[in-house]
Amino acid sequence: MAAMTMPRRRPGRPRRDETRQTREVVLTAATALFAERGFDAVGLREVAAAAGVDVATVAHHTGTKAALYDACFARVFAAEREVLTKAAEQAHSALDAGPDAARRALHDLVDVFVDFLEDRPETTALWLRRWLEPQRHAELDQRYAEPLYRLVTELLTAAAAAGALVEPIPHITVRSLVWAAHGHVVALAAGAPGARERREFRTFVHRFLDGLYGPPAP
């Protein structure tokens, strides 16, 4: 990740090796501000100042404010999707090795997810903000969330077919786990004692997942 501000770049056409730099710096600064305070509470002059450039430079690189906002979301969510898709595919390929291996694979998958959110808490903030904007929400859900939900839901369904997995309603199980993880990040941001909270949340999630491996309901 590039530094938050630039060391005052002089005007003029950029050299071939330094194109795209300013855009990244602006996006990084804008992402942090939007995650913290939202679209309307953040001014373009503020973004420009945080990035160390003029407001017109921001407009030059990212167009309107709405386009800048969308670009911030796309960048963060794409990174999340990339990490989680890879982890989900690994878990999927571990299914053939028996119920115990499948359970461990599930543990690893959610650990990757929780690690990612803890490392980049702005992801949670951006998702919460999108969930509060119904029209955008639907679009981004389709692009970034649904593929993952589908993958993990298939994972649970396949595990139920292979081992003795008790899985009442896969998509609700997955969604609830995701929201619990976001709640965990919010609690951390609000000042919950960090190390202990992190450890206990993982314990909770693992036990919850293990509970899915109990005997089928009569």
Add this chain to the structure above:
Amino acid sequence: MAAMTMPRRRPGRPRRDETRQTREVVLTAATALFAERGFDAVGLREVAAAAGVDVATVAHHTGTKAALYDACFARVFAAEREVLTKAAEQAHSALDAGPDAARRALHDLVDVFVDFLEDRPETTALWLRRWLEPQRHAELDQRYAEPLYRLVTELLTAAAAAGALVEPIPHITVRSLVWAAHGHVVALAAGAPGARERREFRTFVHRFLDGLYGPPAP
């Protein structure tokens, strides 16, 4: 709940029996708008129009915009706290009647919670918005959430002492259930098929709670 708009009240001192009416109408209209779009995206003129009054009238009754915002939160959260406190106390008093009654009492309690959120989805929106405002979040958490969390956590702890309740980390269990419920409301608002989703979410939560009543981990 009063109507969203007023039938154009004429100026002049109000009669004794109609004091506080305008304030309630303004608060109701403002709550709906703030829940939908947030503090900065809602203008006071817009609130005034939705309530059928002038912008100066809004200021007269509620002071600054920030005070109006806070008043909306306080009203909704107080209602939620009242309903849930009563339900939690009922569940608590059912603990002495044995493990089965305790489990049924827990089911009833979360049903009350989910019913409340489904009936008044603006509650979820307001909580999400508060969680995105760290400083306000801490204060309202202390006033409205923590008493309830403490009550339910004690409930789980007492149930573990009485029956065979497996409860690894009570406060994380409670928080995760709360967030799962908010995620459920967001999914409903985003257009998930209503009746089926409502039924399945309750099934999921009940099975999750029953899982807490399994044999203690070795």
Add this chain to the structure above:
DNA sequence: CATTTAATCCAACGTCCGATGGATAATCGT
């Protein structure tokens, strides 16, 4: 070297917002 291209900043425009002062009208207290 001359021209084109790209990035940056400065200054300004029009708009909308929250807040306020003051006028008006209807009821209350006496």
Add this chain to the structure above:
DNA sequence: ACGATTATCCATCGGACGTTGGATTAAATG
């Protein structure tokens, strides 16, 4: 019946916002 009180609206002010046009600088291009 008459002042005091309260609620309402109108008009307006200062400021912040997103956006844009144009000047400046520097590298690429030929």
